[in-house]
Amino acid sequence: MNLYDFSSLTQSIHQGLSAMMAPAWVTVTEMVLVGVVFLLFYALVGLALVYIERKVCAFIQNRLGPNRVGPYGLVQTVADLIKLLFKELLMVHKADKFLFNLAPFIVIIASFLAIGALPFAKGLQALDLNVGLFYIISVTSLTVLGILLAGWSSNSKYSLLGAMRSGAQVISYELSVGMSLLTIIIFSGSMQLSVIVDSQADGWWLFKGHVPAFIAFVIFLVASTAETNRGPFDMAEAESELTAGFHTEYSGIKFAFFFLAEYMNMFLAAALAATVFLGGWQPLHFGGLEAFNRVMDFIPPLVWFFGKTFALIYIIMLFKWTFPRLRIDQLLTLEWKYLLPINLVNILVVSWVVLKGWHF
Amino acid sequence: MNHNELHQLLLSHFSEVEVAVGSQFIEMTVAPEGLHEVAKRLCEHHACRMDFLFCQSGVDVNGRLGVVYHVRSTTLKHACVLKCFAEQREGAVLDSVYDIWPAAYAFEREIYDLLGITFHHHPDLRRIFLEDDYRGFPLRKDFIDEINIIHN
Amino acid sequence: MAQTSDSHQVIIGEHEQYTINMGPQHPSTHGVLRFELSLEGETVVGVRSHCGYIHRGIEKMCEVSTYQQIIHLTDRMDYLSAHINNEAVSLCVEKALGIEVPERVKVIRTILSELTRVGSHLLWWSAFGMDMGALTTFFYGMRDREKILDIFEESCGGRLLQSFICPGGLMHDVHPNFVARIRELIPYLRKKLPEYDRLLTGNIILQERTRNIGVLSRQQAIAWGVTGPSGRGSAFSCDVRVHEPYSAYDRVKVNEVLYHQGDTFARYRVRLDEIHESLSILEQLIDQIPEGNDYAVKMKPIIKLPAGDYYQRVETARGELGVYMVSDGEKYPVRVKFRSPNFSNLFVIEQLAVGHKIADLVAISGSLDLVIPDIDR
Numbered sequence: 020m021n022l023y024d025f026s027s028l029t030q031s032i033h034q035g036l037s038a039m040m041a042p043a044w045v046t047v048t049e050m051v052l053v054g055v056v057f058l059l060f061y062a063l064v065g066l067a068l069v070y071i072e073r074k075v076c077a078f079i080q081n082r083l084g085p086n087r088v089g090p091y092g093l094v095q096t097v098a099d100l101i102k103l104l105f106k107e108l109l110m111v112h113k114a115d116k117f118l119f120n121l122a123p124f125i126v127i128i129a130s131f132l133a134i135g136a137l138p139f140a141k142g143l144q145a146l147d148l149n150v151g152l153f154y155i156i157s158v159t160s161l162t163v164l165g166i167l168l169a170g171w172s173s174n175s176k177y178s179l180l181g182a183m184r185s186g187a188q189v190i191s192y193e194l195s196v197g198m199s200l201l202t203i204i205i206f207s208g209s210m211q212l213s214v215i216v217d218s219q220a221d222g223w224w225l226f227k228g229h230v231p232a233f234i235a236f237v238i239f240l241v242a243s244t245a246e247t248n249r250g251p252f253d254m255a256e257a258e259s260e261l262t263a264g265f266h267t268e269y270s271g272i273k274f275a276f277f278f279l280a281e282y283m284n285m286f287l288a289a290a291l292a293a294t295v296f297l298g299g300w301q302p303l304h305f306g307g308l309e310a311f312n313r314v315m316d317f318i319p320p321l322v323w324f325f326g327k328t329f330a331l332i333y334i335i336m337l338f339k340w341t342f343p344r345l346r347i348d349q350l351l352t353l354e355w356k357y358l359l360p361i362n363l364v365n366i367l368v369v370s371w372v373v374l375k376g377w378h379f
Numbered sequence: 380m381n382h383n384e385l386h387q388l389l390l391s392h393f394s395e396v397e398v399a400v401g402s403q404f405i406e407m408t409v410a411p412e413g414l415h416e417v418a419k420r421l422c423e424h425h426a427c428r429m430d431f432l433f434c435q436s437g438v439d440v441n442g443r444l445g446v447v448y449h450v451r452s453t454t455l456k457h458a459c460v461l462k463c464f465a466e467q468r469e470g471a472v473l474d475s476v477y478d479i480w481p482a483a484y485a486f487e488r489e490i491y492d493l494l495g496i497t498f499h500h501h502p503d504l505r506r507i508f509l510e511d512d513y514r515g516f517p518l519r520k521d522f523i524d525e526i527n528i529i530h531n
Numbered sequence: 532m533a534q535t536s537d538s539h540q541v542i543i544g545e546h547e548q549y550t551i552n553m554g555p556q557h558p559s560t561h562g563v564l565r566f567e568l569s570l571e572g573e574t575v576v577g578v579r580s581h582c583g584y585i586h587r588g589i590e591k592m593c594e595v596s597t598y599q600q601i602i603h604l605t606d607r608m609d610y611l612s613a614h615i616n617n618e619a620v621s622l623c624v625e626k627a628l629g630i631e632v633p634e635r636v637k638v639i640r641t642i643l644s645e646l647t648r649v650g651s652h653l654l655w656w657s658a659f660g661m662d663m664g665a666l667t668t669f670f671y672g673m674r675d676r677e678k679i680l681d682i683f684e685e686s687c688g689g690r691l692l693q694s695f696i697c698p699g700g701l702m703h704d705v706h707p708n709f710v711a712r713i714r715e716l717i718p719y720l721r722k723k724l725p726e727y728d729r730l731l732t733g734n735i736i737l738q739e740r741t742r743n744i745g746v747l748s749r750q751q752a753i754a755w756g757v758t759g760p761s762g763r764g765s766a767f768s769c770d771v772r773v774h775e776p777y778s779a780y781d782r783v784k785v786n787e788v789l790y791h792q793g794d795t796f797a798r799y800r801v802r803l804d805e806i807h808e809s810l811s812i813l814e815q816l817i818d819q820i821p822e823g824n825d826y827a828v829k830m831k832p833i834i835k836l837p838a839g840d841y842y843q844r845v846e847t848a849r850g851e852l853g854v855y856m857v858s859d860g861e862k863y864p865v866r867v868k869f870r871s872p873n874f875s876n877l878f879v880i881e882q883l884a885v886g887h888k889i890a891d892l893v894a895i896s897g898s899l900d901l902v903i904p905d906i907d908r
Contacts, residue, residue, distance in 0.1 A: 076666070079667055080666075081670050176549065176551045180551075180889075184573075250666075253664070260893050261889075262558060339666075341665070341667060341730070342664075342736055343663035343664045343665040343731070343736045343737045343740065344663060344664025345736055346739075346740055346890045346891065347888065348573075348888065401840070402841070403841065403842055430753055432756060433756060433844070433870065434853045434855060434868070434870035436855050436866070436870075437868075438857055439866065440859075440865055447855065449853070453767070453768070453769075460842075480756075482754065482755050482875055484755075485875060493591075506583075508586040508907060509583060518590065518591060
């Protein structure tokens with residue numbers, strides 16, 4: 020039983036709108052509403068993540084991090100954004116103007132599209148597709164298109180190298196991401212995110228799915244870190260080798276778009292892992308501990324969802340700030356020689372477990 | 380091998396060069412035409428084995444351009460100095476010792492750049508520090524740069 | 532591309548090379564150095580290094596400077612080994628004049644040199660981590676180097692360029708806290724160094740990326756004149772402190788750190804071990820500073836070296852620094868040549884990096900510990 024059900028709220032908004040206008044207009048209005056809300060959400064999460072990352076890395080590195088603008092430096096990222104907005108948009112000589120300008124938008128739209136399908140709480144989900152998981156995977160992998168275009172159109176060898184690396188990397192790790200999610204699809208028997216979340220009401224798949232689910236979870240974390248081009252897999256923008264990789268030639272707000280999209284992709288990866296493996300907005304339940312479970316139910320689902328997501332984001336940040344970067348061939352070796360075979364075996368094991376009904 | 384033994388050895392093996400005992404090293408002065416041959420023998424002779432060229436400096440003293448080679452043996456732990464002065468100032472030419480001590484690659488490029496001594500058989504003799512179209516050789520005593528150098 | 536033009540010909544199906552300029556403004560060249568890379572995909576097939584972007588003509592300037600003034604120019608060569616550079620020139624001048632400096636000066640000079648070496652290796656470790664993509668190392672190394680710079684600041688006034696050691700002794704006496712601060716520093720660093728191993732040395736990614744990368748054989752090291760920790764990583768015993776002790780190195784036990792692999796990881800290990808070694812030298816010397824306050828012998832205001840040529844070599848943090856001075860008995864030297872370690876170490880990279888990836892080139896150039904102003908002078 021869920022205490023916090025947002026379905027009635029969204030239903031009442033829908034009915035209120037329907038009473039006022041024609042069905043077509045209702046759809047339009049709702050789309051605009053959802054769009055505005057997500058745009059705000061996107062900006063907020065982006066700014067928050069930049070701030071969090073700077074604080075986290077500062078504490079790992081014996082520093083204080085931003086602490087001048089606003090209390091505890093909270094407004095620092097806003098100030099940075101304003102600075103970036105005012106910066107000149109440089110254009111490389113003989114760059115492909117159209118693609119050069121298009122690339123940041125592709126990157127940012129790809130990450131924006133995926134938010135719509137995330138279930139934040141019961142009834143708080145804009146798009147509950149029956150192939151939700153598939154939709155998110157396919158939409159997030161559009162990012163690589165933007166990166167490749169950015170590298171190609173910049174008319175710079177550094178950018179091109181970064182983009183090529185990124186292409187090889189994202190396409191390889193896409194496999195592992197998909198396969199590790201496939202294990203949970205087998206467990207829950209659905210690709211619909213709301214169904215997957217509901218199937219974890221009595222326990223998260225990480226716990227219910229025995230060892231295979233755990234292996235899949237670890238692989239997902241590694242592969243999605245790689246897919247979002249974050250350290251130690253930040254080949255595409257390897258600072259010490261390629262100065263800034265595919266966005267070397269970008270400045271001002273177009274650079275900020277890439278920057279923001281990277282953080283949003285990290286958020287999406289963490290949110291997806293939280294949804295699929297850690298029960299999404301479902302509270303932590305233990306069989307047999309009724310009193311404990313009741314107390315957990317009182318904590319709002321949004322707290323659960325964001326709590327899990329940010330815990331995973333923290334882990335991904337720890338990766339970046341402690342590990343050295345891999346080399347491109349080692350990166351591909353890791354995927355094709357280790358993660359992928361493990362994944363394939365894992366899927367076999369999962370299918371066997373599910374067929375025999377051994378999972379909880 | 381100590382100072383005296385090395386002195387005797389060099390005297391006996393290198394009859395064509397002038398061997399003197401300096402304040403610190405044994406100094407050999409060789410004519411440009413014998414340079415490469417002497418250097419090769421210094422490096423390969425079983426009792427010398429000067430396999431490590433640890434310093435090579437171009438000098439412009441007493442109106443003559445020359446190169447000073449500081450060489451050392453890493454196995455026998457002795458060192459000596461080889462000096463060679465070019466015959467003329469303009470178009471000064473010496474043999475490269477790059478094939479004996481590859482370390483000379485950089486040193487010779489530097490000497491070429493700053494003193495204008497050309498090295499025969501150097502694989503890639505270009506200016507190393509100054510621009511390719513720079514005129515003159517700054518470490519020469521007769522070099523004049525009215526803008527950047529304060530003369531005293 | 533089907534059509535071919537005169538300027539660039541593209542043949543389909545052949546391996547195609549392209550050129551990329553790494554530097555002069557690039558984060559991993561540690562200064563204004565330019566590598567002209569020929570690449571085949573990601574693989575390096577050729578490296579040409581171009582230097583001179585920070586050439587200041589120090590050797591020419593020395594010819595119009597008195598011997599005391601030269602000290603201040605040497606700071607600017609290898610700015611991470613400023614004390615040791617000063618010491619090299621001072622020793623050379625003292626040798627020419629036949630001056631014996633007081634015992635106290637010798638010990639303090641050696642202590643300063645070792646502190647410089649530790650500081651330089653700490654900075655190298657920080658920057659090497661950055662080259663490898665581990666960004667946190669930079670702050671760990673800097674945190675500990677700061678303690679050393681504080682000691683320098685207190686005694687010498689300067690943090691980076693001190694010009695403290697001069698012909699005849701030291702510029703002035705060290706601060707009363709000098710000994711106490713170093714006594715604090717040694718256990719502090721001993722405690723912190725295992726952190727470095729936990730953070731970076733033991734990391735599997737680092738080891739995979741550095742083992743068997745850029746292997747420099749002993750013969751190659753000798754032939755190309757690669758000295759210092761880079762040479763010792765290839766088992767080339769070239770530590771001047773051991774082979775030709777100067778200052779107070781003859782009275783302390785210096786263990787030369789040698790590794791036989793010659794790869795990037797060996798060079799990495801040599802430097803980390805040398806920090807421990809320097810700490811033990813400091814430990815031996817810190818109780819041996821003679822009492823008193825004589826910090827220099829009286830020198831004439833204008834030093835004139837007897838005519839002749841003089842050579843002095845010392846071990847800086849990056850290798851063997853040689854000072855070759857030619858004097859004609861006047862107050863200005865006729866010629867001063869600095870055999871700077873980085874200048875010789877640099878060109879070996881053209882052999883080491885070929886066949887490796889771009890990322891390895893960065894690792895190799897990082898492990899050679901290049902300081903660009905020392906190359907260009």
